[in-house]
Amino acid sequence: MKVFITGATGFIGSRVASQLVEEGHSVTALVRGLGKALPLKEKGVRLVHGTLDMLDVIREEASKADGVAHLGFKHDFFRDNSLYGNAIETDCKVISAVVEVFKGTNKPLIMSGSAGTLGSVEGEVDESCPVPAFRPSRATCEEVALEGGKAGVRTAVMRLPLHVFDSNGSMFQQIQERKAKQEGAASYIGEGNYQQSSVHVEDAAAAYVLALQHTGCGDTFHIGHGKASGRELVAAIAAKLDISTASVSMEKAAELYGPLLAKRLSTTMVVNSSKARRQLHWEPKHPADAFLKCVAGTYS
Ligand SMILES: NC(=O)c1ccc[n+]([C@@H]2O[C@H](COP(=O)([O-])OP(=O)(O)OC[C@H]3O[C@@H](n4cnc5c(N)ncnc54)[C@H](OP(=O)(O)O)[C@@H]3O)[C@@H](O)[C@H]2O)c1
Numbered sequence: 001m002k003v004f005i006t007g008a009t010g011f012i013g014s015r016v017a018s019q020l021v022e023e024g025h026s027v028t029a030l031v032r033g034l035g036k037a038l039p040l041k042e043k044g045v046r047l048v049h050g051t052l053d054m055l056d057v058i059r060e061e062a063s064k065a066d067g068v069a070h071l072g073f074k075h076d077f078f079r080d081n082s083l084y085g086n087a088i089e090t091d092c093k094v095i096s097a098v099v100e101v102f103k104g105t106n107k108p109l110i111m112s113g114s115a116g117t118l119g120s121v122e123g124e125v126d127e128s129c130p131v132p133a134f135r136p137s138r139a140t141c142e143e144v145a146l147e148g149g150k151a152g153v154r155t156a157v158m159r160l161p162l163h164v165f166d167s168n169g170s171m172f173q174q175i176q177e178r179k180a181k182q183e184g185a186a187s188y189i190g191e192g193n194y195q196q197s198s199v200h201v202e203d204a205a206a207a208y209v210l211a212l213q214h215t216g217c218g219d220t221f222h223i224g225h226g227k228a229s230g231r232e233l234v235a236a237i238a239a240k241l242d243i244s245t246a247s248v249s250m251e252k253a254a255e256l257y258g259p260l261l262a263k264r265l266s267t268t269m270v271v272n273s274s275k276a277r278r279q280l281h282w283e284p285k286h287p288a289d290a291f292l293k294c295v296a297g298t299y300s
Contacts, residue, residue, distance in 0.1 A: 002026045003212065004061045006052065006094065007071030007112070008045065009036040011171065012164060015205035016069055017045055023209065028061055030072065052090050055097045062101040067108040067212045070094060081260045084136055091141040099148035099155070108154040110211045111145045114138055115159045115197065115222060115269045124272040127159075127220045142220070149218020156215035161197035161224040161271055162264065164204050169295045172265065177237050179256050185246040186238040189253045189266040192231035197224030197271045200286035210280040221280065222271035226288035230266065236295040 003020050007013035008029035020027045021043050028046040031037040037047050050057035052072050062068055072094070074087035091111075098109050117139050118125060119132045131139045145155040163170035169177070180186035207223045215221075228236075231245075238245045253262035276282040293299035 001066045001212065002028070002064065003067050003069060004028050004030070004065035005069045005071065006030045006058070007073065008040055009033075010071055012112075012160075012201055012204055012208075013069075013071035014040070015201050016071060016208045018043060019202075019205050019209050020069075021045060028065065030058065030061065052094055055093060058094055058097050059101050062098045065107075068098050068102070068110070069208050069212060070098070070109065070111045071208070073112060078258070078261060081258050084260065088136045088138065088140055091138070092144045095141055095144045095148070099144070099151060099153050102148070102153040104152040106152055106154055106217075108156065108212050108215055109145065109148060110156045110158060110208050110215065111141065113142055113157040113159040113220070115161050115224070115271050116264050116267060117142070117159065118269060120194070120267040120269065122268060124270050125222065126272040127222055127275055146218045146220075149216075152217065154215050154217050155219070156211045157220040158204075158207060158211060159220060159222050159271065160204060161199055162267070162269065163196060163198035163228070163291055164201050165198055165291050165294050166201045167294050167299060170198065170291070172261075173233060173237065173295055175257065175261070176234070176265070177241070180234075180237055180241060180243060183256075185244050186234045186241065187246045187248040187253075188230040188234040189248055189250060189262065192234060192247065193229060194266050194268040195227050195229045195270050196267070197269065198226045198228060198291035199224050200284065200290055203284040203286055206285075207276055207280060207282045210282055214280045216279075219279070221276040222273050223276055223282070224271040224273050225284040225286070226291050227270045228292055232292060233295065236292050240296055
């Protein structure tokens with residue numbers, strides 16, 4: 001299969017690109033800087049220079065492809081929360097551009113979503129969970145992709161959990177770890193009883209590769225294997241750094257992390273991935289307790 005991928009220099013996208021190459025697919029990646037993309041080139045990935053705002057380039061490359069994996073996302077909103085609306089708008093435009101090219105072809109477009117889109121929900125959450133109405137939200141991007149499903153595009157939304165990790169832990173845990181070092185204590189928010197799913201980055205990437213082959217038109221998949229509470233995660237960080245744990249208020253957390261991230265960190269979202277296992281034949285290779293072990297440095 002000829003696959004066009006965005007975000008291939010990123011944490012998850014780089015693994016998706018590698019796995020696709022290993023499986024014998026022909027991969028073209030949209031990249032905005034050659035430096036970070038060199039390892040991809042060495043693996044045999046064809047590089048196309050462009051950004052997520054260059055829709056002509058995206059349309060042209062999509063028209064040459066049998067499938068698209070879209071993992072690029074403007075994450076600069078973590079630094080400045082006011083940029084979130086622009087990140088969402090760009091994502092919607094990229095998805096629309098590919099849908100326009102793929103209309104009626106039955107080709108797959110696999111896009112990245114976040115389980116955080118569903119807000120805070122108790123219990124194991126599957127794809128039937130209603131999507132909250134607040135905006136801006138990645139729900140808008142999902143809607144564009146799911147509309148594409150009605151137009152004969154095999155669109156899939158991969159809703160990833162907060163903690164996508166490798167042996168160094170997850171991006172969101174590393175942010176908490178850096179703050180813990182600065183503050184001299186690892187802190188959970190409120191009671192720290194919130195719980196979040198995790199998934200090893202190689203397992204997450206494998207789900208995208210499978211979705212390119214097995215998704216239907218307009219599918220959503222929850223991807224996660226393992227979970228940790230805020231207290232468990234903070235205890236693992238504190239043990240690793242040999243510092244104490246503490247509780248902080250939501251106001252203090254917003255000061256430390258910014259309001260968007262503080263809300264996201266204290267959200268309860270444990271996903272049920274039965275649909276991905278059933279329909280995509282997704283079988284995570286890493287055990288459910290791998291995340292906390294990676295944080296503690298005891299996973300091999
Ligand atoms: N990691 C997680 O824990 C997690 C959780 C839930 C959802 N997700 C979603 O999964 C997807 C992949 O995440 P990730 O962790 O792999 O993200 P990442 O490591 O931050 O990578 C983002 C990718 O997007 C590219 N990109 C950003 N802005 C761009 C622009 N203007 N033009 C072209 N490319 C641009 C980056 O290119 P450069 O290398 O040039 O910067 C990079 O390749 C994203 O949609 C993310 O929001 C991730």
